[in-house]
Amino acid sequence: MQRTLRRLRPRSRQLLRALLVAVLVASSTALPANKAYAYCGGLTSYAGFWGSGGNEDFTDSQGLTEVDGYVQGQLPDPVVNVSTAWYMLSRATNHGVFAQGGWVRRAGWSTYYVMAAWTDTSGSYSETYQYVTPSLSHYYGVRLLNGTTAYDFSYDRSSWLDTVNLGWTPSEVQAAGETHNHGDHFPGSAAPGPYVEFWGSTHTVSGLGYSNSFVMIENLSSTDVVGKTQLSGNDFYVWDKRCTDG
Amino acid sequence: MARRIIPALLALVVGLGVYALVAVLTPNTRGSAADAAPPFVDEAIAQTTSRLDYDVPAYVSFAVPQRDAVAAARAFVGAPNATIHSTRLALHTSPSRDRDLVWVIDIEGMNWTAAGGGLFNGPEARPMIHRAAVLVSAIDGHVDTVYAFVPGRR
Numbered sequence: 044m045q046r047t048l049r050r051l052r053p054r055s056r057q058l059l060r061a062l063l064v065a066v067l068v069a070s071s072t073a074l075p076a077n078k079a080y081a082y083c084g085g086l087t088s089y090a091g092f093w094g095s096g097g098n099e100d101f102t103d104s105q106g107l108t109e110v111d112g113y114v115q116g117q118l119p120d121p122v123v124n125v126s127t128a129w130y131m132l133s134r135a136t137n138h139g140v141f142a143q144g145g146w147v148r149r150a151g152w153s154t155y156y157v158m159a160a161w162t163d164t165s166g167s168y169s170e171t172y173q174y175v176t177p178s179l180s181h182y183y184g185v186r187l188l189n190g191t192t193a194y195d196f197s198y199d200r201s202s203w204l205d206t207v208n209l210g211w212t213p214s215e216v217q218a219a220g221e222t223h224n225h226g227d228h229f230p231g232s233a234a235p236g237p238y239v240e241f242w243g244s245t246h247t248v249s250g251l252g253y254s255n256s257f258v259m260i261e262n263l264s265s266t267d268v269v270g271k272t273q274l275s276g277n278d279f280y281v282w283d284k285r286c287t288d289g
Numbered sequence: 290m291a292r293r294i295i296p297a298l299l300a301l302v303v304g305l306g307v308y309a310l311v312a313v314l315t316p317n318t319r320g321s322a323a324d325a326a327p328p329f330v331d332e333a334i335a336q337t338t339s340r341l342d343y344d345v346p347a348y349v350s351f352a353v354p355q356r357d358a359v360a361a362a363r364a365f366v367g368a369p370n371a372t373i374h375s376t377r378l379a380l381h382t383s384p385s386r387d388r389d390l391v392w393v394i395d396i397e398g399m400n401w402t403a404a405g406g407g408l409f410n411g412p413e414a415r416p417m418i419h420r421a422a423v424l425v426s427a428i429d430g431h432v433d434t435v436y437a438f439v440p441g442r443r
Contacts, residue, residue, distance in 0.1 A: 090402075092412040125404050138409040147404045151367045156435075160405020161336075165441035168416050169336045170405050172435040173385070193338075195384075203385040205338040223402045223412060260408055 083286040088123050088226030095269040095281050096219020096241065097257025100135045104248055107132070110216040111184035111197075112244025112255070112277065116231050118148055118155060119286075124224035125149045127158065128239055132185050132194070132213035140164060140211045142194040144185045147172060157181075157203065159196040164210035171204055186247075187213060216246050216255060220281045222268075229268050231282035238270075238282035245277070327375040327395045330422040333438035339383035341393055351378065351390055351427035358392035358425040365423060365432045371398030381424055381434065391424040391433060403439070 129145025220230035
């Protein structure tokens with residue numbers, strides 16, 4: 044290397060050194076961008092419910108059949124109980140019935156699973172998880188199957204699970220991140236950073252697709268945990284206020 | 290020529306017969322015969338259009354032993370002492386699975402808050418899940434699919 048440098052003219056040597064320095068500086072400044080996880084200290088464990096996201100009511104426009112959208116983001120440790128991010132169809136007049144699709148991660152798991160959860164009119168509750176190769180962004184969908192009260196769940200636009208008839212039709216869409224324990228990591232981390240973003244979501248009414256216009260809501264337990272920012276009617280992100288990028 | 294072929298055919302028939310007999314007499318490698326129709330698993334999967342076919346042909350081989358699959362299921366649900374009600378080899382079919390070979394483990398003992406529910410369904414509306422059908426790949430041992438079901442509460 045030294046011999047090669049000596050053979051070069053002084054001007055070329057200067058240029059080569061400048062180039063090397065530029066490469067070193069660029070690689071060192073790029074390192075923080077690769078940092079996957081933020082630090083989330085001081086999490087304590089007590090049961091409750093922390094959730095934030097959006098809803099939209101279609102009671103006045105019959106024919107709601109589908110909701111789809113992207114969930115982008117990561118879920119760093121710790122997961123003490125369960126953390127989820129999802130889209131769902133429900134009834135504005137009876138939130139006890141729902142069909143929900145997204146991701147779930149429970150305590151002890153090294154990754155998330157694709158999740159579907161639903162209820163029927165008798166009050167039965169089901170949830171199903173399926174293994175997928177983890178990656179940053181996925182497109183989730185929940186669809187009422189034509190002429191039935193059965194629902195289809197899709198992942199990256201491919202169906203992965205169908206329910207039997209559940210006995211209800213939807214009139215509301217929701218999208219949210221949530222956790223059920225104060226010691227859990229709420230979906231997302233510090234903002235700006237690896238927060239969880241819900242974006243590009245649409246709903247279908249009478250066969251036609253429309254962008255969602257979510258009204259942002261959160262539950263009362265969320266004040267010390269949930270950060271949220273709405274960028275537009277179908278684009279918002281959430282993060283855990285207890286995390287820093289340190 | 291016939292003298293050579295007939296003994297060879299006989300040997301083949303006898304060999305296949307012995308193989309079939311061994312497969313029939315060793316059901317424990319594919320799950321207990323008493324668990325041929327695990328009711329909870331059937332009930333859970335009946336909430337979907339997915340299917341489990343327990344009639345796995347004897348010639349189908351698996352790489353993951355039953356005990357390893359059970360260990361994977363126990364670790365997944367976070368309950369080392371969970372009760373195993375049944376373990377059966379089956380072919381799993383769903384919209385995204387085409388007769389995948391799995392161990393179906395009916396496991397009870399976890400203490401999961403239901404993951405599902407909307408923003409207006411607080412913790413009081415979330416049932417507890419203590420039992421599930423955990424499907425472990427019999428090919429590479431990863432937990433592939435979980436079916437949990439809590440019967441009607443109304």
